[in-house]
Amino acid sequence: MIPTDLIKGSLKTIVLKLLKEEGPMHGYAITRKVEELTEGKIKLTYGALYPILHKLEKDGSLVTASENFNNRIRIYYALTPKGHTVVADKIKELNEFIESLQRIVDTKPRLSHA
Amino acid sequence: MIPTDLIKGSLKTIVLKLLKEEGPMHGYAITRKVEELTEGKIKLTYGALYPILHKLEKDGSLVTASENFNNRIRIYYALTPKGHTVVADKIKELNEFIESLQRIVDTKPRLSHA
DNA sequence: GTTTAATATATAAGCTATTTATATATTGTA
DNA sequence: TACAATATATAAATAGCTTATATATTAAAC
Numbered sequence: 001m002i003p004t005d006l007i008k009g010s011l012k013t014i015v016l017k018l019l020k021e022e023g024p025m026h027g028y029a030i031t032r033k034v035e036e037l038t039e040g041k042i043k044l045t046y047g048a049l050y051p052i053l054h055k056l057e058k059d060g061s062l063v064t065a066s067e068n069f070n071n072r073i074r075i076y077y078a079l080t081p082k083g084h085t086v087v088a089d090k091i092k093e094l095n096e097f098i099e100s101l102q103r104i105v106d107t108k109p110r111l112s113h114a
Numbered sequence: 115m116i117p118t119d120l121i122k123g124s125l126k127t128i129v130l131k132l133l134k135e136e137g138p139m140h141g142y143a144i145t146r147k148v149e150e151l152t153e154g155k156i157k158l159t160y161g162a163l164y165p166i167l168h169k170l171e172k173d174g175s176l177v178t179a180s181e182n183f184n185n186r187i188r189i190y191y192a193l194t195p196k197g198h199t200v201v202a203d204k205i206k207e208l209n210e211f212i213e214s215l216q217r218i219v220d221t222k223p224r225l226s227h228a
Numbered sequence: 229g230t231t232t233a234a235t236a237t238a239t240a241a242g243c244t245a246t247t248t249a250t251a252t253a254t255t256g257t258a
Numbered sequence: 259t260a261c262a263a264t265a266t267a268t269a270a271a272t273a274g275c276t277t278a279t280a281t282a283t284t285a286a287a288c
Contacts, residue, residue: 072265098215186284
């Protein structure tokens, strides 16, 4: 599993991206999907997830719709038009970040030091 | 510039990786190199850098050697054998992280939702 | 001649996103 | 009948960072 320090900071982007590609999801399903996509390497804790969702709802990026499924409440989160704009920006940032990290990781030692 | 939230957590790995590839460096040079490698997209502040270096020195991953250059003190940081082990682990983690992020970012919408 | 930018290291206070712990409740499985 | 899985939620604590501040020299600009 990837240490949380590293993942810290990209969780919001990950959540938004999932909602964009999968459509409306409820919290529990989001944690499942992240684990599935990353083969268990990234685990979204509920203590991190729900504050993120609530915050995004508050700022108008997400809207909710409650559903009763087997006597369990499911709260579906869906992107608003504003949310779609936010995701686009966040994805762009994340791509730049990935690119920068790769440039650093791919750096090979110089011959002068070999 | 990439928001600091995203970079937070990978700074230590970046510093260690640079010291591995470039050989001993002093703090100021490290900040310069990171900016250069990432085309200004990642900026290492001194408030972040020096505590990282001091911590790595304390735990035995780095050793220091002072040099006087133009009446300016330069403190060179170099990896110890332990440091080399730590870098290897950190790089491995970072690669897994990058891979996981890419898997999430590259996810395309399903036809069933199209 | 004097101000400004660049070089060089350092620390303390404050912020904020996260982890950890805790709470609650139902359904399916062993 | 107990345990695992499903489902949401919050509060306290942590930790890594940013921001601000301090100090000192050299080179360039004006």
